[in-house]
Amino acid sequence: MRFRYASYEIEPSPTVPEGIVYRPEAIILVGGPSGTESIQALLDTGSDETVFPASLAKLLGVELNYGAMSKASAVGGHEVRLVPGQVTLELSQGDESYRWRSTVAFLETDEPEDEVALLGYAGFLEFFQATFDSETYEVTLLANNRFPRE
Amino acid sequence: MPSARYDSGIKETTMTAAYQPLPLVPREYAGRWIAWNHEQTKIVASGRTLDEARQAAESAGEVDPIMAKAPRADVRFLGGVR
Numbered sequence: 294m295r296f297r298y299a300s301y302e303i304e305p306s307p308t309v310p311e312g313i314v315y316r317p318e319a320i321i322l323v324g325g326p327s328g329t330e331s332i333q334a335l336l337d338t339g340s341d342e343t344v345f346p347a348s349l350a351k352l353l354g355v356e357l358n359y360g361a362m363s364k365a366s367a368v369g370g371h372e373v374r375l376v377p378g379q380v381t382l383e384l385s386q387g388d389e390s391y392r393w394r395s396t397v398a399f400l401e402t403d404e405p406e407d408e409v410a411l412l413g414y415a416g417f418l419e420f421f422q423a424t425f426d427s428e429t430y431e432v433t434l435l436a437n438n439r440f441p442r443e
Numbered sequence: 444m445p446s447a448r449y450d451s452g453i454k455e456t457t458m459t460a461a462y463q464p465l466p467l468v469p470r471e472y473a474g475r476w477i478a479w480n481h482e483q484t485k486i487v488a489s490g491r492t493l494d495e496a497r498q499a500a501e502s503a504g505e506v507d508p509i510m511a512k513a514p515r516a517d518v519r520f521l522g523g524v525r
């Protein structure tokens with residue numbers, strides 16, 4: 294299935310003089326005991342984990358395992374808190390649909406401005422062949438043999 | 444299809460409507476949660492928090508929004524965690 298890149302206006306800089314960043318993002322349906330939410334999340338090959346904000350866990354009624362909380366470092370060096378929780382994930386487009394259960398990390402931040410939604414290796418990218426095409430602003434995802442088929 | 448030209452090994456293309464990213468998210472939404480309509484043709488609401496944006500989308504009549512977090516305008520994202 295294919296997803297169009299997102300585009301965001303930012304402050305121009307020497308490296309991004311036009312002030313627009315393009316990001317490969319996919320829409321994923323995240324499910325918990327209280328419901329589901331469609332989240333547009335960054336496909337991040339640099340992230341070891343799949344990460345959603347802790348505010349999403351609260352919205353979906355996901356039980357967080359604080360006993361297994363870990364600290365992680367984001368690029369830039371500052372430390373963040375990751376708390377695992379189990380969710381249902383679903384990618385769906387037309388007649389094509391992939392659904393699986395996964396333990397993902399929920400990110401606790403001091404400010405909502407710092408929240409992120411990342412589809413990283415564990416729980417997401419490990420199950421897909423991903424092709425990024427910045428010419429067409431499209432990312433293509435194809436389930437691989439590691440995808441947990443029922 | 445885009446038209447293509449090859450000069451000095453550099454491929455130049457002219458983008459057509461078929462090859463476009465999603466609509467540009469204006470800078471006024473930087474750092475905020477935004478709610479797209481389900482077709483992702485327009486932003487229907489925003490909020491400082493996910494919950495705030497979700498509720499604003501519902502008030503705007505969008506029952507099935509797609510929620511996204513716009514990056515901060517002044518902070519570059521260089522990769523994920525660990």
